[in-house]
Amino acid sequence: MASTIASEYSNEVKNVPIEHQFNPYSDNGGTILGIAGEDFAVLAGDTRHTTDYSINSRYEPKVFDCGDNILMSANGFAADGVALVKRFRNSLKWYHFDHNDKKLSLQSAARSIQHLLYGKRFFPYYVHTMIAGLDEEGKGAIYSFDPVGSYEREQCSAGGAAAPLIMPFLDNQVNFKNQYQPDSQGTKRRDKKYLNIDEVIKLVRDAFTSATERHIHVGDGLEILIVTKEGVRTEYYDLKKD
Amino acid sequence: MFRNNYDGDTVTFSPTGRLFQVEYALEAIKQGSVTVGVRSKKHAVLVALKRNADELSSYQKKIIKCDEHMGLSLAGLAPDGRVLSNFLRQQCNYSSLVYNRKLALEKAGHLLSDKAQKNTQSYGGRPYGVGLLLAGCDNSGPHILEFQPSGNTLEIYGTAIGARSQGAKTYLERSLDEFTQLEDADALIAVAVEALKHCLKDETLSTKNLSIAVVGPDKPFTVLDGEAVSAYL
Amino acid sequence: MNHDPFQWGRPSDDVYGAYNSKIANASPYPSMNTQQPIVTGTSVISMKYDKGVIIAADNLGAYGSLLRFTNVERLFPVGENTVVGVSGDISDMQHIEHLLDEMQIENNYDNQYADDEEALRPSNVFEYLANVMYNRRSKMNPLWNAIIVAGLENGKPFLRYVNLLGVTYSSPTLATGFGAHLAVPLLRKVVDKEEDAAKTSLETAKKTVEECMKVLYYRDARSSRKYSVAILDNDKGLVFEKGVQVEDMVWGFAKDIRGYGTQKV
Numbered sequence: 001m002a003s004t005i006a007s008e009y010s011n012e013v014k015n016v017p018i019e020h021q022f023n024p025y026s027d028n029g030g031t032i033l034g035i036a037g038e039d040f041a042v043l044a045g046d047t048r049h050t051t052d053y054s055i056n057s058r059y060e061p062k063v064f065d066c067g068d069n070i071l072m073s074a075n076g077f078a079a080d081g082v083a084l085v086k087r088f089r090n091s092l093k094w095y096h097f098d099h100n101d102k103k104l105s106l107q108s109a110a111r112s113i114q115h116l117l118y119g120k121r122f123f124p125y126y127v128h129t130m131i132a133g134l135d136e137e138g139k140g141a142i143y144s145f146d147p148v149g150s151y152e153r154e155q156c157s158a159g160g161a162a163a164p165l166i167m168p169f170l171d172n173q174v175n176f177k178n179q180y181q182p183d184s185q186g187t188k189r190r191d192k193k194y195l196n197i198d199e200v201i202k203l204v205r206d207a208f209t210s211a212t213e214r215h216i217h218v219g220d221g222l223e224i225l226i227v228t229k230e231g232v233r234t235e236y237y238d239l240k241k242d
Numbered sequence: 243m244f245r246n247n248y249d250g251d252t253v254t255f256s257p258t259g260r261l262f263q264v265e266y267a268l269e270a271i272k273q274g275s276v277t278v279g280v281r282s283k284k285h286a287v288l289v290a291l292k293r294n295a296d297e298l299s300s301y302q303k304k305i306i307k308c309d310e311h312m313g314l315s316l317a318g319l320a321p322d323g324r325v326l327s328n329f330l331r332q333q334c335n336y337s338s339l340v341y342n343r344k345l346a347l348e349k350a351g352h353l354l355s356d357k358a359q360k361n362t363q364s365y366g367g368r369p370y371g372v373g374l375l376l377a378g379c380d381n382s383g384p385h386i387l388e389f390q391p392s393g394n395t396l397e398i399y400g401t402a403i404g405a406r407s408q409g410a411k412t413y414l415e416r417s418l419d420e421f422t423q424l425e426d427a428d429a430l431i432a433v434a435v436e437a438l439k440h441c442l443k444d445e446t447l448s449t450k451n452l453s454i455a456v457v458g459p460d461k462p463f464t465v466l467d468g469e470a471v472s473a474y475l
Numbered sequence: 476m477n478h479d480p481f482q483w484g485r486p487s488d489d490v491y492g493a494y495n496s497k498i499a500n501a502s503p504y505p506s507m508n509t510q511q512p513i514v515t516g517t518s519v520i521s522m523k524y525d526k527g528v529i530i531a532a533d534n535l536g537a538y539g540s541l542l543r544f545t546n547v548e549r550l551f552p553v554g555e556n557t558v559v560g561v562s563g564d565i566s567d568m569q570h571i572e573h574l575l576d577e578m579q580i581e582n583n584y585d586n587q588y589a590d591d592e593e594a595l596r597p598s599n600v601f602e603y604l605a606n607v608m609y610n611r612r613s614k615m616n617p618l619w620n621a622i623i624v625a626g627l628e629n630g631k632p633f634l635r636y637v638n639l640l641g642v643t644y645s646s647p648t649l650a651t652g653f654g655a656h657l658a659v660p661l662l663r664k665v666v667d668k669e670e671d672a673a674k675t676s677l678e679t680a681k682k683t684v685e686e687c688m689k690v691l692y693y694r695d696a697r698s699s700r701k702y703s704v705a706i707l708d709n710d711k712g713l714v715f716e717k718g719v720q721v722e723d724m725v726w727g728f729a730k731d732i733r734g735y736g737t738q739k740v
Contacts, residue, residue: 021510022508022509022510022615022617024612024613024615024617024640025640026640026642028642049644051642054655054656054659056636056644056646056655057644057645057646058646058667058668059645059646059669060644060645060646077640077642078642078643078644079609079612079640079641079642079643082643083609083641086339090335090339093335094335097307097331123613241667339606340602340603340606341599341602341603342598342599342601342602343596343598343599343602346586346588346593348585348586348587348588348593349585349586352585380592380593381588381592381593382588382591382592382593383592
């Protein structure tokens with residue numbers, strides 16, 4: 001190695017140029033959670049917006065009512081999230097123009113979003129996307145997507161920074177995983193049942209207060225959007241700001 | 243026999259300084275069924291008389307929404323109207339995506355003018371054979387614009403284009419002072435429908451052939467058709 | 476088989492010989508875009524108060540650690556209701572300044588309401604800049620800046636941030652760069668929530684911003700004493716103060732610091 005000056009840093013001298021590359025992504029923290037009930041669905045997200053260890057904003061909403069009873073959120077790299085929601089809303093607008101104001105079904109919305117995401121397969125939207133609404137029978141439905149568009153309908157799902165913290169809690173409390181009937185010695189599962197809206201909101205609030213305790217990128221505020229056949233309504237709860 | 247030698251294309255002037263192809267395009271508007279536009283201090287309203295080719299056929303759409311705050315009605319060649327309304331939809335969309343802003347009616351008018359004027363000055367093309375009434379409500383309030391294939395776009399309190407439209411215009415001229423002061427949207431619609439009635443010959447207005455649109459500061463551009471117009475007949 | 480993805484689909488060297496870039500007049504390097512800022516402006520800080528919004532930025536253009544340009548204006552008024560504050564690369568900032576000029580010309584052309592109802596609003600200016608920033612990053616050719624748009628819209632204060640990645644957010648207090656770490660905690664002591672802004676006077680806001688500029692001048696090596704402040708006030712309109720200086724500093728301790736500098740003992 002060609003080093004002329006003896007210094008304590010000499011072992012750090014590189015014989016190849018250091019490559020710098022613009023990184024087009026960042027992680028803006030936050031977490032989202034969707035739960036479907038029998039005749040409703042909720043999509044909730046915290047309102048904290050971060051980069052690294054900085055809190056950029058304590059209130060930057062990321063769950064949106066897109067019209068046609070479709071709720072949407074794309075959590076991860078915020079600029080991509082905003083761009084994706086904007087693109088979906090725009091395609092919905094043109095769907096209405098082209099199909100005489102026909103309502104877009106949730107399953108069609110899901111397929112349409114798959115194409116938006118996969119269209120950027122080789123420069124992906126760095127987001128975990130979720131939509132919530134009612135299916136064609138009026139039952140609550142959640143669809144969740146990976147960054148490149150593979151998707152699935154689920155009863156409940158969590159996305160973003162604290163998803164690994166919330167998801168197992170949801171498995172247990174929504175789908176009653178690992179819950180058994182008391183007198184069956186762990187042989188008979190607890191019967192499945194739909195949760196009502198009050199139970200769901202309690203679960204969502206518990207999930208977010210716990211995630212706020214254990215995850216630095218989650219907190220400040222919780223915004224829950226609830227969709228029923230009557231329409232969409234919003235509830236807001238404070239979370240810890242530390 | 244006499245034959246006009248100066249109407250073969252849009253780019254050649256006649257010795258008297260006229261562009262016959264453009265004038266013919268203006269004639270095409272008069273062949274179309276009538277549509278009326280009026281505005282008050284609060285609202286802008288379009289009404290139109292729809293036509294069907296025969297009893298078995300459906301009625302031709304006359305009013306087209308371009309954005310939440312803007313729409314148009316047409317008289318003349320419907321396919322040309324579709325091209326122009328599509329263009330306006332795209333321009334409105336661009337404004338809202340890029341600037342998070344409603345496209346101002348004045349800007350929309352200029353965009354249409356520029357597009358139509360190109361056709362009057364390039365060889366091999368033809369002018370649009372359609373007249374438009376543009377109705378919308380932007381930051382400066384409600385507006386009605388009248389567009390012509392020549393590239394003229396004029397802002398106006400109330401007007402009518404299409405077959406026998408003079409009847410409506412005369413009626414509106416007489417009631418100008420009253421309808422511009424109206425606060426109520428329904429009352430303004432009633433004025434427009436009344437004006438439209440002054441253009442009828444054999445037809446009578448019904449839920450089938452009347453089309454209405456209204457827009458205001460807190461009312462998105464809404465088109466009423468079918469049973470929804472029965473209250474205004 | 477060469478497993479390097481960069482070689483996929485290319486003529487194999489064993490068969491055709493090494494690629495000769497001179498034949499195709501190709502550059503030996505892939506085309507490259509901005510990878511780092513050159514001349515830079517440091518923090519922009521801003522906050523809302525009861526009747527408007529205040530924004531400040533110093534006048535330095537630094538070339539690495541060299542304080543190269545000392546009279547750079549980094550606050551740009553757009554019409555009567557908007558001020559754009561830019562930090563980061565100065566040449567990119569001047570490009571943005573040009574874009575803002577064009578935007579105003581485009582708006583005022585054929586627009587009889589350009590002076591009032593159809594004047595550009597801060598949210599219009601912001602949306603446009605946010606789109607420019609996101610589109611440039613998506614082309615992997617970013618404008619190396621962090622921008623704050625401050626203004627008044629329908630009598631209410633507007634404040635929003637966008638950076639080279641196209642990331643956007645709003646808050647009653649905002650700062651870019653070093654200011655996000657040093658100034659934001661001080662600003663949030665005064666205004667943390669939207670409700671706090673409604674209880675804060677212009678006087679308090681001004682004092683807070685002055686204090687922040689002082690702290691930044693103390694602790695940010697690439698900052699200058701001279702700075703500009705712009706205030707958008709519901710009663711006073713746009714007030715632009717240039718050539719403001721950081722005052723009442725305490726440097727008495729400096730003479731006693733030993734260990735580096737020019738003193739011998």
